[in-house]
Amino acid sequence: MLNTTTTDAPQMTPRDDAKRWLEQQGITEVECLVPDVNGVLRGKALPTAKLLKSLEDRALYLPSSAFLVCIDGRYSGSNDEGFVYQDPDMRMVPDVATLCLAPGAGAGKAYVFADAFHMDDRPWMASPRHVLSAVLDLYRQRGWRAVVAPELEFYLTAPNPDPDRPLIAPVGRNGRSETVQHPYDMAALEEFEPVIRRLYDYAATAGLPLDTLIHESGTAQLEINFLHSDALPLADKVLLFKRMTRQAAQQYGMHATFMAKPVAAQAGSSMHLHMSVVDEAGDTLFAGRDDADTEMFGHFIGGLQKYIPEVMPLFAPNVNSFRRIRPNHSAPANIEWSHDNRSCGLRVPAGGRAARRVENRLPGADANPYLAMAGSLLCGYLGIEEKLSRSPEASGNAYRSKSTLPKTMEEALDRFAACSPVRDLLGEDFVQTYLRVKSVELDLFQSVVTSWERDHLLLKV
Numbered sequence: 001m002l003n004t005t006t007t008d009a010p011q012m013t014p015r016d017d018a019k020r021w022l023e024q025q026g027i028t029e030v031e032c033l034v035p036d037v038n039g040v041l042r043g044k045a046l047p048t049a050k051l052l053k054s055l056e057d058r059a060l061y062l063p064s065s066a067f068l069v070c071i072d073g074r075y076s077g078s079n080d081e082g083f084v085y086q087d088p089d090m091r092m093v094p095d096v097a098t099l100c101l102a103p104g105a106g107a108g109k110a111y112v113f114a115d116a117f118h119m120d121d122r123p124w125m126a127s128p129r130h131v132l133s134a135v136l137d138l139y140r141q142r143g144w145r146a147v148v149a150p151e152l153e154f155y156l157t158a159p160n161p162d163p164d165r166p167l168i169a170p171v172g173r174n175g176r177s178e179t180v181q182h183p184y185d186m187a188a189l190e191e192f193e194p195v196i197r198r199l200y201d202y203a204a205t206a207g208l209p210l211d212t213l214i215h216e217s218g219t220a221q222l223e224i225n226f227l228h229s230d231a232l233p234l235a236d237k238v239l240l241f242k243r244m245t246r247q248a249a250q251q252y253g254m255h256a257t258f259m260a261k262p263v264a265a266q267a268g269s270s271m272h273l274h275m276s277v278v279d280e281a282g283d284t285l286f287a288g289r290d291d292a293d294t295e296m297f298g299h300f301i302g303g304l305q306k307y308i309p310e311v312m313p314l315f316a317p318n319v320n321s322f323r324r325i326r327p328n329h330s331a332p333a334n335i336e337w338s339h340d341n342r343s344c345g346l347r348v349p350a351g352g353r354a355a356r357r358v359e360n361r362l363p364g365a366d367a368n369p370y371l372a373m374a375g376s377l378l379c380g381y382l383g384i385e386e387k388l389s390r391s392p393e394a395s396g397n398a399y400r401s402k403s404t405l406p407k408t409m410e411e412a413l414d415r416f417a418a419c420s421p422v423r424d425l426l427g428e429d430f431v432q433t434y435l436r437v438k439s440v441e442l443d444l445f446q447s448v449v450t451s452w453e454r455d456h457l458l459l460k461v
Helices: 018-024 048-057 064-068 082-086 128-140 186-190 193-206 231-251 295-310 369-385 409-418 420-426 428-446 451-457
Strands: 029-035 041-047 061-063 089-094 109-117 144-157 210-215 221-226 255-257 271-279 337-339 346-348 358-360
Touching (some): 029 048, 029 089, 041 048, 041 061, 048 089, 061 064, 064 089, 064 109, 128 231, 128 369, 128 420, 144 231, 144 369, 193 210, 193 231, 221 231, 231 255, 231 369, 271 295, 271 369, 295 337, 295 346, 295 358, 295 369, 295 409, 295 420, 369 420, 409 420, 420 428
Parallel strands (some): 029 109, 337 346
Antiparallel strands (some): 029 041, 144 255, 144 271, 210 221, 346 358
16 A cells, blocks of 8 residues: 655744754754854854753853954953953844754754844844844845855865965875866866765755855865855855865865965965845846846946945955955956956856846955955945946956055055945944954064065075
């Protein structure tokens, strides 16, 4: 007799019933994650019962200094700031919609992202999740929805326990390391099949919307594409992808790095952002029925062109980031736009009306995805609000175009601090926190004497 029992019933999600989902998945521990301004995942690990209790009594706390930590682990507050030493608590409010299995962290474990609030329930606006949410609200208030699709590049490397030594490519399945470029080479991609397979398994378990993967132009450099979706959940998933990639690589004796320029003689790693805007019905606002670009699309690109040079710290957040943004180094150093021209900072990919979008090619893989998305969408929004015109379309090699971008982190921070329209919309809490952290990091870097200086100056000047 045939079994006619159906198994096609919709699967329960954490959004439906967090408690039942946790029980069904056998979760005993949850990592409650709060991304900081550098995109580092901070937070707490707690028993499942504690998480569920916190959803009721809202008594889950984290020191507010979590948003003042520099990339080297130091705090960025000055000695005369009482706030830094008082270090008041902020309330962590888990977003149960983000609950997912933690496949690289052991059985019975899950991840959940949390938003940070003051004790009086005001959003803690130094939080990158709140920053992105606030920008998305600007669109919602106009009846629009921003759609984003990131492309993220990264390198697999041999373990590098000594930071004074350059990175080298890992040994692949054939027992050799890559020494030359293999862009889009399927045989070269196959060398890292065990890591890639493990990564896709992890992503499927955690519900990450991965699309295609290719071998990029650098040695052991890969690129993953995410399916287009709403910005906030995608930013969460980019950070989880980074964590899972490092875990998968380590299991096979490798490191994975998302530095913008990890290898001097190789291409940098980017986080290209494809962006479009749709109405409440999901219909594109960037192309008309005649398939031509809308006036709104032109204004959106005009806003990117005007404001990207002023918000570069959101796309290039580290000193190393600026080593990538140089002409003819596989990364644009301009804000020119064109159809399907990868030498331009702003590319309009080929495709029909429904696929009309612009690709911001300036963010590095080291950028905080919340802030890179917020910055890009805010620039476009300001262009629409101010009815800015885009420049004439570039042609040929746009690497030859004169750059209006800041060339150093110091210049970038100065311009960011002075940009009132952006500063007003991002809010002073975030802007001051971000400038404080990045200024301290810059000062720490400038205090380091590099191997280049010892090599070329030690016995010659």
